[in-house]
Each structure stands twice: as C-alpha cells, then as structure tokens.
Amino acid sequence: MFKIRVIQSSSFPASKERLDQVQEIFRQSFPSLTYYADRLPSLLNDPVYHGYNSVLFVAERPLGRLDAFALFLYFPEIKFAFLDFIAVRPGIRGAGLGGALYEAVREYCHRIGAKGLFMEVQPDDPELTPEPQQLKESQQRIRFYEAYGVRPVWNTEYDYPVGDPPTHAYLLYDSLGKEKPLHRADAQQAVRMILTKRFGHVVTTKEVDRIVASFRDDPVQLRPARYRKQSPPAAEVRSHRLDNPYALVHSETHKVHHVPERGYVERPIRVEALLEVLQPLPFFTTLKTKHYGEKPILAVHDRDLVHYLQTVCAKLKEGRPVYPDTFPIRLPERKPKELAVQAGYYCIDSGTPLYKKGYVAAISAVDTALTAADEILAGRRMAYALCRPPGHHAGRKYFGGFCYFNNAAIAAQHLSRHAKVAVLDIDYHHGNGTQDIFYDRADVFTVSIHGHPDYAYPYFTGFEEETGTGAGLGHNLNLTGKPGTGEEAYLKLFQRALDRVLKAGTEILIVGLGYDILKGDPTGLFALKPETLRKMGQLLTSLNLPLLVVQEGGYNILNIRRGSVAFFKGIAEGLAVR
Structure with a gap:
C-alpha cells in the first residue's frame, strides 16, 4: 500500500526528508541529469525566478519510504501544465506506481483549473529512436498514455532535433477529460512557454520561433492511436488519488461549554456555522482531534493556573458559572484562599466565566490545535484548527477574553x-496572551494586527512600542488600526506584517484568525468586508509557507459564514496561481 503526497516546498518540515529520497531516485533513474536533482529545492521554493510553479508528487509507503515521484510544472499565466518527470525506484516493477502518480497529476490539474497537460516522450519510431531498448520503452510509454486519450501532437516540427548532441522528442497532449480541441493559439503559447522557461538552456530563440511557427493546424492535430484499434476518448479525471489539500480539525467536545446567559457571545453556534459552510468545500479533509495530555499545556502555561482551572471547574455546579469580580491591583503575590475569589487572581476581566465543563472544552481546543499542528509536520500545506473556546488572550499565568488556554501558543511551542x-x-x-508567552523569546516571532488599545479590549497591551524584551527584543510586532479601518489601510498593515514574517526567517506560520475584523461584529470596530479576507488568503499563500490557521474570535454569525468561505477560497486561489 502507498499514499500519494504532494510537495510544493522543501521548507515544510516533512518535505525535507522526502525531497532527499526524491533526489536519490532521480539520480538513479537519470544518471546523466544529476545536476537537475540538485535544482529541485530551488524549483520548489522560488517559482518567480524560474517562471513556473513546480510540484512534486510522491508515492510513499507507511514507514516513510518513497518508491516513485512525478515532477509537474504549471504556468499560471496561461493555465497549462507540463509533466517533466515520472520515475520509479529502480528494482520496483508492477506496483502501479506510475499510473497512480499520473492520475494524481491529472487530478491536481483539474483541481487548479488547468486547461491541459503536456509532456515529452522519446519517439516510438525506429528512425528517431534506433536503440532497441529505448524504442521498446518509448512504445510502452505511449501505449500507456493512449489509455487516457493522450496522443502525440502531430504535423508540427516539435520533434525537430535540438541540443548537443541533438535529440528528438514527441510532445503529448492530455485534454484532462475535455472533448474541447486544442486550438493553435493556445498550443503556440504553451509550447513557447515550455521551450523558453523549461528548455531555454538547450533550445535557441531561433529554434523556438521555428517550432512555434510550425503549428499551422487549427485545431491542432493529434496522431491517431497506434496501439489501439481506434483512438479512445479523453479519459475523465477521477478524484481518488489525492487527499483534499487542507485539513479541517474540530472536536464535538466544544459543545459542553455553553454559557446560555444573555450577552455571552462565545457560543457553540460559531463552530456549527463554520462547519456548515466549510465542510462542503472541495479542498477540506475533516479530521477529529487526538488527545495530547497535559504536558504541552504545561510547556506554555503556569502549573498553578492549569491546576486552578481544573479544580474549580470540577467543583462548580452545572448551570452555575462564576464570574471574576475582584482583581488584585497592588499585591498580585497574595492569592485568596477561596476558589471563587481566586477567579479575579487568575483572570484579567469580568466577562470570562468559569463553568462546569469549561476546563474539558479548553483541553479539547488545545488538542484540536495540536492535531492540526501535527498535520503540518506531516506535510499538509494548510490545516485549520477550529478551536473553541478561543485562546489568544490567555497568558502564562492568566486567562480572560473568553480564553482559558492559548491554543495558538501551545501549537507554536510544539x-x-x-x-x-x-x-x-x-x-x-490584541493577542496579549501570545505576546506574554513569547515576549522574551527569539525562537517564535509574534505579530498582532488589532484595534488600537485606546478603543479595543484588552486596552492595556498591544501598543506599537512593545517589541519584546531580553532575547525576544525585536521579535514582537504590534500593528494597530483605528475604528472604521477599511480594506486599503488594513491591507497595508497586513503586508507589513507579512514582510516581517519573511524577514524573521519563518518556516511555519500560525495565523490566529478572528472574523471580528469584519464590519458588524458586536466586539469589533473595523469596517472590513469578506472580500478583504479573500485577498488576505491569497497573500498568505504567496508566502509559500505551511499555514496553521487557529480559530480565535468573531461573533456575528453571518460574518462568520461569509468571511470563512472568502478566506479559505482566497487561500485555494492563491495555491492555484503560486
């Protein structure tokens, strides 16, 4: 048994080991092209430089061994793709690996909206491929592709010998299940792009012009089937080889934390609304949470805080929440003896109740974030931790703002x-709790874009002069907006944040997502629309970093529905053009 995985960047933690194996197979399979194996990290990580997006598909066994790979190039400006290499580890035969990889490539093309897929093969004609073994392999390869309705482009000079020594190649075309013919203008545009961007080191400009001009038929002609009685129709693209690219992780346990009091807006319907609109989207794989125990929480939060929340919640009666109402201003080291009174010792506000099942739900939210984090470590491009209760207001020794444990910070520590x-x-x-936890550390860069503390909770933190301390000096950034901040002003702040994220040498980005930045939220004063979230999603994808999105606030249900769909569609659109 094997699983097809997609690798789009060598910076993903799990991708580095996989890429090493791909390079090993590449050097064994193409010993004359070992230099190209060395280029693979650059191809994946720097699409702007190369002029196309590169994607690796790998066939992976349960213990992490890779047995085959395919290298795929995509030219987003013309929406055509090129299959560069497929290779199986030497010594492995008859496992269906090549077919599985090709079907995965076709499925991926369909997912990103590619118009068609091209590839080169050694000609299956004896006069162009005189070496018997090469000829046999070429005939087998083209016979395989014919089963998908794929045939060589005909009546052109693409097989014109180029390079030193000169070599011949046939150009094959896969319409990806569409019966629509390949028009000359599209073919010429794609061929010029392939020859100049991919093969520019061996093909001269004069040769490119000659080959492109040789495409005279409209629509372009394909060679009749040679290995079948008649040319088969274009094979339908099947969605069965690839997992959906994004993980959506949630836990039903959040429902036990329901404070049905007037004015308490952190309600179970928030998660239910998100699941209702996101699960039908074609790019999410829904996963349940795993349990991680107390150790990851204690790596971030003070043991006394954790023990207090566990103890007090267990002692409370069902339906009888306790709200903090007395806070130590001058003598925080003096802790009251009564558990109920201690609420003001550990909490930063009077609006975050202690509830019978609050601790259980908070543990579940942490598990949700950690499960999603492990999906990132396993190579997932994006994972959405649908955490409830939220977490970014919980600091090392305190809770508040509807938050008990800091889900994003615990995932960052992990x-x-x-x-x-x-x-x-x-x-x-302001993500005051996250700032508090990492304020004196250099290994986790923290940035928060939020309403100015003069107008927005938690009021006493989040000023731009707060940049860290000790080893963490310069590793915390606060960017603030005034009431009524609209898209233009906000996206300028957002781009500043992204620039600093890249400058910090980030390899994994955690995004604390709050839909309360949208106009109409009962707790926010910005004037953003869902379209802004779509643009933010696109910009995040352009960073080419693994994204762990952790749910924080947002309390207008209509905003939650519209904003979430816009944000994740923006990420999906960004992936298609990266």
Whole structure:
C-alpha cells in the first residue's frame, strides 16, 4: 500500500526528508541529469525566478519510504501544465506506481483549473529512436498514455532535433477529460512557454520561433492511436488519488461549554456555522482531534493556573458559572484562599466565566490545535484548527477574553522544536496572551494586527512600542488600526506584517484568525468586508509557507459564514496561481 503526497516546498518540515529520497531516485533513474536533482529545492521554493510553479508528487509507503515521484510544472499565466518527470525506484516493477502518480497529476490539474497537460516522450519510431531498448520503452510509454486519450501532437516540427548532441522528442497532449480541441493559439503559447522557461538552456530563440511557427493546424492535430484499434476518448479525471489539500480539525467536545446567559457571545453556534459552510468545500479533509495530555499545556502555561482551572471547574455546579469580580491591583503575590475569589487572581476581566465543563472544552481546543499542528509536520500545506473556546488572550499565568488556554501558543511551542515559527494574529483584539508567552523569546516571532488599545479590549497591551524584551527584543510586532479601518489601510498593515514574517526567517506560520475584523461584529470596530479576507488568503499563500490557521474570535454569525468561505477560497486561489 502507498499514499500519494504532494510537495510544493522543501521548507515544510516533512518535505525535507522526502525531497532527499526524491533526489536519490532521480539520480538513479537519470544518471546523466544529476545536476537537475540538485535544482529541485530551488524549483520548489522560488517559482518567480524560474517562471513556473513546480510540484512534486510522491508515492510513499507507511514507514516513510518513497518508491516513485512525478515532477509537474504549471504556468499560471496561461493555465497549462507540463509533466517533466515520472520515475520509479529502480528494482520496483508492477506496483502501479506510475499510473497512480499520473492520475494524481491529472487530478491536481483539474483541481487548479488547468486547461491541459503536456509532456515529452522519446519517439516510438525506429528512425528517431534506433536503440532497441529505448524504442521498446518509448512504445510502452505511449501505449500507456493512449489509455487516457493522450496522443502525440502531430504535423508540427516539435520533434525537430535540438541540443548537443541533438535529440528528438514527441510532445503529448492530455485534454484532462475535455472533448474541447486544442486550438493553435493556445498550443503556440504553451509550447513557447515550455521551450523558453523549461528548455531555454538547450533550445535557441531561433529554434523556438521555428517550432512555434510550425503549428499551422487549427485545431491542432493529434496522431491517431497506434496501439489501439481506434483512438479512445479523453479519459475523465477521477478524484481518488489525492487527499483534499487542507485539513479541517474540530472536536464535538466544544459543545459542553455553553454559557446560555444573555450577552455571552462565545457560543457553540460559531463552530456549527463554520462547519456548515466549510465542510462542503472541495479542498477540506475533516479530521477529529487526538488527545495530547497535559504536558504541552504545561510547556506554555503556569502549573498553578492549569491546576486552578481544573479544580474549580470540577467543583462548580452545572448551570452555575462564576464570574471574576475582584482583581488584585497592588499585591498580585497574595492569592485568596477561596476558589471563587481566586477567579479575579487568575483572570484579567469580568466577562470570562468559569463553568462546569469549561476546563474539558479548553483541553479539547488545545488538542484540536495540536492535531492540526501535527498535520503540518506531516506535510499538509494548510490545516485549520477550529478551536473553541478561543485562546489568544490567555497568558502564562492568566486567562480572560473568553480564553482559558492559548491554543495558538501551545501549537507554536510544539512546532518550534522542528522549525522557525511565527504567529500572526489577525483577530480584532490584541493577542496579549501570545505576546506574554513569547515576549522574551527569539525562537517564535509574534505579530498582532488589532484595534488600537485606546478603543479595543484588552486596552492595556498591544501598543506599537512593545517589541519584546531580553532575547525576544525585536521579535514582537504590534500593528494597530483605528475604528472604521477599511480594506486599503488594513491591507497595508497586513503586508507589513507579512514582510516581517519573511524577514524573521519563518518556516511555519500560525495565523490566529478572528472574523471580528469584519464590519458588524458586536466586539469589533473595523469596517472590513469578506472580500478583504479573500485577498488576505491569497497573500498568505504567496508566502509559500505551511499555514496553521487557529480559530480565535468573531461573533456575528453571518460574518462568520461569509468571511470563512472568502478566506479559505482566497487561500485555494492563491495555491492555484503560486
């Protein structure tokens, strides 16, 4: 058994080991092209430089061994793709690996909206391929592609010998299940792009012009089937080889934390609304949470805080929440003896109740974030941790703002053992808890875009002069907006944040997502629309970083529905053009 995985960047923690194996197979399979194996990290990580997007598909066994790979190039400006290489580890035969990889490539093309897929093969004609073994392999390869309705482009000079020594190649075309013919203008545009961007080191400009001009038929002619009685129709693209690219992780346990009091807006319907609109989208794989225990929480939060929340919640009666109402201003080291009174010792506001099942739900939210984090470590491009209760207002020794444990910070701590992590908080309210936890650390860069503390909770933190302390000096950034901040002003702040994230050498980005930045939220004063979230999603994808999105605030249900769809569609659109 094997699983097809997609690798789009060598900076993903799990991708580095896989890429090493791909390079090994490449050098064994194409010993005359070992230099190209060395280029693979650059191809994946720097699409702007190369002029196309590169994607690796790997066939992976349960213990992490790779047995085959395919390298795929995509030219987003013309929406055509090119299959560069397919290779199986030497010594492995008859496992169906090549077919599985090709079907995965076709499925991926369909997913990103590619118009068609091209590839080169050695000609299956004896006069162009006189070496018997090469000829046999070429005939087998073209016979395989014919089963998908794929045939060589005919009546052109693409097989014109180029390079030193000169070599011949046939250009094959896969319409990806569409019966629509390949028009000359599209073919000429694609061929010029392939020859100049991919093969510009061996093909001269004069040769490119000659080959492109040789496409005279409209529509372009394909060679009749040679290995079948008649040319088969274009094979339908089947969606069965690839997992959906994004993980959506949630836990039903959040429902036990329901404070049905007037004015308490952090309600279970928030998660239910998100699941209702996101699960039908074609790019999410829904996963349940795993349990991680107390250790990851204690790596971030003070043991006394954790023990207090566990103890007091267990002692409360069902339906009888306790709200903090007395806060130590001058003598925080003096802790009251009564559990109910201690609420003001550990909490920063009077609006976050202690509830019978609050601790259980908070643990579940942490597990949700950690499960999603492990999906990132396993190579997932994006994972959405649908956490409830939220977490970014919970600091090392305190809770508040509807938050008990800091889900994003706990995930960042977990991931920081493997890569350089940044946390970008885009909730309307300052991520004071996340700042508190990492304020004196250099290994996790924290940035928060939020309403100015003069107008927005938690009021006493989030000023731009707060940049870190000790080893963490310069590793915390606060960007603030005034009431009524619209798209133009906000996206300028957002781009500043992204620039700093890249400058920090980030390898994994955690995004604290709050829909309370949208106009009409009962707790926020910005004037953003869902379209802004779509643009933000596109910009995040352009960073080419693994994204762990952790749910924070947002309390207008209509905004939650519209904003979430816009944001994740923006990420999906960004992936298609990266």
